[in-house]
Amino acid sequence: MWTLSNNKSWEHLVQSFDWVRDMALTPQDPLHHAEGDVATHTRMVLEAMCAESQYQQLSAQEQEILWAAALLHDVEKRSTTVTEPDGRISSPGHARKGAQTARQLLYGDIPTPFAIRQQVTALVRYHGFSLWALERPDPVKELVKVSQEADTRLLALLARADVLGRICADKDEMLYRIGCFEALCQEQQCWGVARPFATPHARMHYLLHENAHPDYVPFEQPVSEVILMSGLPGAGKDTFIRRHYPDLPVVSLDGLREEMGVSPTDATGNGQVIQAAKERARVFLRKGTRFVWNATNVTRQMRMQLLELFFTYKAQVRIVYVEVPYRQLFRQNSSREAVVPAPVLEKLAAKLEVPAAWEAHEVTWIAADPAF
Structure with a gap:
């Protein structure tokens, strides 16, 4: 079975990986992360996730995938964090860049089976998606795309741990948003699976056209x-x-x-x-x-x-x-x-x-x- 690290003690991770050491040097905005730096937050996320009954019910390999994604989910806050003129701290683009780093690490540094690397990378890339999915211009189409890359069950579990592993005033609201995301996934037939389509051409027609319905099957065929x-x-x-x-x-x-x-x-x-x-x-x-x-x-x-x-x-x-x-x-x-x-x-x-x-x-x- 693949694992990012057999020894999961924080001390071992700090000694083994420079990108883990960088977490302690990366501040976060006190409004959303009163717990402190990225290292503190990541440790809290891992603890919260491992305590979840849904996590404990996963297969051993799924647990390893989700654990790796949780460890890596904010890895590139180190390179994207900025302090605004008003003193607020933000990390724009850290999920996208973090996915790139995860892919590099799991390809070059830590040899990882392709399918597992893809899942970890997707979870890092979309770890915040469930919190903001309903605010997107076309949430269903965005969800359909995400479901083609990431297991939405694991995505929701990671998001829940991300919220529980922090100190903030709007925790209940964020947990509610994750619940809405889960309901949307179930409604759109993509809870833990890619959203099904009648044909590949029907899927591409839906993705390429505005106001298209996912169940529509176009009569016109590729030439x-x-x-x-x-x-x-x-x-x-x-x-x-x-x-x-x-x-x-x-x-x-x-x-x-x-x-x-x-x-x-x-x-x-x-x-x-x-x-x-x-x-x-x-x-x-x-x-x-x-x-x-x-x-x-x-x-x-x-x-x-x-x-x-x-x-x-x-x-x-x-x-x-x-x-x-x-x-x-x-x-x-x-x-x-x-x-x-x-x-x-x-x-x-x-x-x-x-x-x-x-x-x-x-x-x-x-x-x-x-x-x-």
């Missing part, structure tokens, strides 16, 4: 298919394409760079490469030709730019994410014909955002788990 590859250099994307799509045309950024004589470090030239690649893709999309887009696509922003293009042409999109364990990645990269310098590969790994199930009609994760 073509695009396979969008995603993964770090050296992960095995080219091998996967040769094995599974040997007869399909491929729009490859690496191939176009070689064809156009552009260096990977040439920013202007790479912009021209991307435009040339998009134009080739448009030719296939207009003809309704099935094809593969092969590039790293390791950030959501990069993928969304492409997905918007593909969806404009009414294409069905399958994202294939390929991953190997961290050390194996660097070995495979060093044996490639076009080796990516190790510092560049490390930076790409730090920016990695694994595709979520809601991004496309189908998302396939091909991930070899590390030994642990």
Whole structure:
């Protein structure tokens, strides 16, 4: 069974991890956290969570996942905390950045099975969602997306511990909000599961259109298919394409760079490469030709730019994410014909955002788990 740390004493965690030590150096706003710094709060959250009967009823592995998420949930308050001119303290964006840090730690430093890493990362990313879900412009659509990434049962448990593990005046109100979140999850059929849809096309129609109903099944069907590859250099994307799509045309950024004589470090030239690649893709999309887009696509922003293009042409999109364990990645990269310098590969790994199930009609994760 995977565990972030077999020894869960705070003293051991402080000695073992610099990011735990940083918690004691990170202040919080007394209005919402009268208990003090992030270390004090995190310890209280862990204690409150372990005391919950619902936590005790989880499987041993689920307990470890939730415990790791609780330990990491405020890890990046250390880098995002600011003191406003009026003396108030805030940490804007700490959940998003914390998810990135959790992913890095559980990929490079603490070898973690892919599915477990994904769940811990999602819990860190959305740990505050249940408190504010009903205030979102479209709470149901936001919930549908979150349910595709995080187990909402564990998310509610983490949020409850986050509230119980602090000293504040509005604790009862926040616990009430979590109760409303649980009711919304049950109403929308996503309590502990991803919200079901009749077809992948129905799901994407709902996510891409305003005022759409989640149970609506569109009559119009996609006119073509695009396979969008995603993964770090050296992960095995080219091998996967040769094995599974040997007869399909491929729009490859690496191939176009070689064809156009552009260096990977040439920013202007790479912009021209991307435009040339998009134009080739448009030719296939207009003809309704099935094809593969092969590039790293390791950030959501990069993928969304492409997905918007593909969806404009009414294409069905399958994202294939390929991953190997961290050390194996660097070995495979060093044996490639076009080796990516190790510092560049490390930076790409730090920016990695694994595709979520809601991004496309189908998302396939091909991930070899590390030994642990």
